[in-house]
Amino acid sequence: MTSETVEIGSVPATGPIRLTAAHYLRCLEGVVRREWLRFLSQRGRFFSALVRPLVWLGIFAAGFRFTLGVSIIPPYETYVPYEVYVVPGLAAMVQMFNAMQSALSMVWDREMGSMRVLLTSPLPRWYLLTAKLLASVVVSVLQVYAFLAIALFWDVEAPWWGYLTVLPALILAGMMLGACGLLLSSTIRQLENFAGVMNFVIFPMFFASSALYPLWRVKESNLWLWYICELNPFTHAVELIRFALYGEVSWSAALVVVGFLIVFMVLAVIGYDPARGLVARRGGSE
Amino acid sequence: MGSVDRKDILAPQPTAVSESVSPALEIVGLSHSYGSRTALSDVSFTVSPGDFTVLLGLNGAGKSTLYALITRLYAHRSGTIRVFGAAIDRDPATALARMGIVFQQPTLDLDLSVEQNLRYHAALHGLPRAVTEARIVEELARVEMSDRRRDKTRQLSGGQRRRVEIARALMHRPRLLLLDEPTVGLDVAGRQFLLQHVRKLCRDQGLAVLWATHLIDEVGDDARVIVLHKGKILADGSVPEINAAQGTPSIRAAFDRLVQHGEPSQ
Structure with a gap:
């Protein structure tokens, strides 16, 4: 092995090329920047990402607050209006939609072929997917902060430090939901199947969770549904965000979110693996 | 760079293994199937530095599968693929760092400008910022697209987009350039520009080029041609060699003859 460090910028004709930490960082930066x-x-995307939760907050929550009394449950120390209860769930919804949008664009990219630009980078594939994941999390976190800022008009105000402590929760939740999207994008064959994702992933995950109603209410009405809600990773993403917004940590939620993040990510990397993945088995269009 | 001996460009000989310089691309006994459908069967050939090699085959011949395997979109299960000696399955980083690819489908990000697209590609290869900026200037000048640098790629014509894709493929200074049906959808002028440009790169920089096409008129009289049909290589040699072997006056006639006789009869 030669002693000189080979800079990839000037590719030599022979000899192995070793990638350094600088290569990895530049790649991550480039993927996030893109x-x-x-x-x-895509201003329309930002606009709809904001309007969606605001419709829930401004219309649904206004109507729902009188039919559902929320008792005092942690992390709240007093009775809270329904709008206050629902905001963490809507923040997670913003992240879920962003994750699914990223997944959708990855399926699109794959069908259109531009995914190959990413996958033919000399960096390892798991890293490229992680970079892609982090990039989508950056966007989703900014969307959530914009939403939280507008929610102030509905008097939904967390303590000021809550807006800081919620950041790690948003990153974790965003990564978990993003990894879920990545996994879906590796298994979905075609773009048109994406409507199915709406029906079978987004809606069930959203409604069978603690986003819209506290789970003790669900438990009272239907025990089986309660089990499903408890198993739903989205529930734990919501609770992680809810507690963090008030400066508290729900360790159980954090653990579940991290667990699902690892499982989804490992499966997504396998899905995109050229030797084993579904992408490979599928076959090409000539 | 650029001091590559081109004596063998017209009549490529099998590259001696003992030579210090490995072939740019070496494929040995490569087969691939999707389920029960065989896409490639026992494909072997080499491309040397400075070679302009045309991979000629009808649609469905297996060209895109071959490219997907060389670029490691799919992993191959039998046979060997080496890029300058680096096996694509053992050391994909080295192999991929040395190859530039122009895909059959358009792969520019239409929402981004020309330079943003190039920067993204440079980042994927880990190029430092200063190198990236210098190469953007250089590569765009080479394809005569410098004045469109800040335009969204959506505003470009098909031919211009292809030129940007070639500039992009060369950003990291690969030694092997793979092009999969690069002229599809281009007008005559666009095709001419592309063909001449890539041949010039080959000549001036000793770049190894594998140019897949189904258009026989893209094969120059001096080109080296590999005929791929139904996943098998039917001929490999210079145009005069293939014509001599087939007893045909033109590469078109030779191709027709090969394809007719090359039908698997069993």
Whole structure:
């Protein structure tokens, strides 16, 4: 092995090329920058990402607050209006939609072929997927902060430090939901199947969770549904965000979210593995 | 760079293993199937530095599968693929760092500008910022697209987009350039520009080029041709060699003859 460090910028004709930490960092930066630029150029996406939770907050919550009394449950120390209860769930919803949007664009990219640009980078595939994941999390976290800012108009105000402590929760929840999206994107064959994702993933995950109603209420009405809610990773993403917004940590939620993050990510990497993955078995279009 | 001996460009000989320089691309006994459908069967050939090699085959011949395997979109299960000596399955980083790829489908990000697309690619290869900026200037000048640098790629014509894709493929200075049906959808002028540009790269920089096409008129009189049909290689040699072997006056006639006789009869 030669002693000189081979800079990939000037590819030599022979000898192995070793990738350094600098290569990895530049790649991550480039993938995040691209996601950000795309986000900026798609203003409609940002707009709808904000309008969606605001419809729930401004219309659904206003109507629902009189039919559902929320008792005092942690992390709240007093009776809270329904709007206050529902905001963490809507924040998680913003992240879920962003994750599914990223997954959708990955399926699109794959069908259109531009995914190959990413996958033919010399960096390992698991790293490329992780970079992609982090890039989408950056966008989703910013969307949530924009939503939280507008929620102030509905008098939904967390203590000021809550807006800091919620950040790690949003990153974790965003990564878990993003990894779920990545996994889906590796298994979905075609774009048109994405409507199915709405029906079979987004809606059940959202409604069978603690986003819209506290789970003790669900338990009272239907024990089986309660079990499902408890098993739903989205529930734990919501609770992680809810506690963090008030400066508290729900360790059980954090543990579940991290667990699902690892499982989803490992499966997604396998899905994209050229030797084993579904992408490989599927066969090409000539 | 650029001091590559081109004596064998017209009549490529089998590269001696003992030579210090490995072939740019070496494929040995490569087969691939999707389920029960065989896409490639026992494909072997080499491309040397400075070679302009045309991979000629009808649609469905297996060209795209071959490219997907070389670029490690799919893993191959039998046979060997080496890029300058680096096996794609053992050391994909080294192999991928040395190859530039122009895909059959358009792969530019239409929401981004020309330079943003190039920067993204450079980042995927881990290029430092200063190198990236210098190469953007250089590569865009080479394909005569410098004035469109800040335009969204959506505003470009098909031919211009292809030129940007070639510039992009060369950003990390690969030694092997793979192009999969690069002229599909282009007008005559666009095709001419592309073909001449890539041949010039080959000549001036000793770049090894594998140019897949189904258009026989893209095969120059001096080109080296590999005929792929139904997943098998039917001929490999220079145009005069293939014509001599088939007893045909033109590569078109030779191709027709090969394809007719090459039908698996069993």
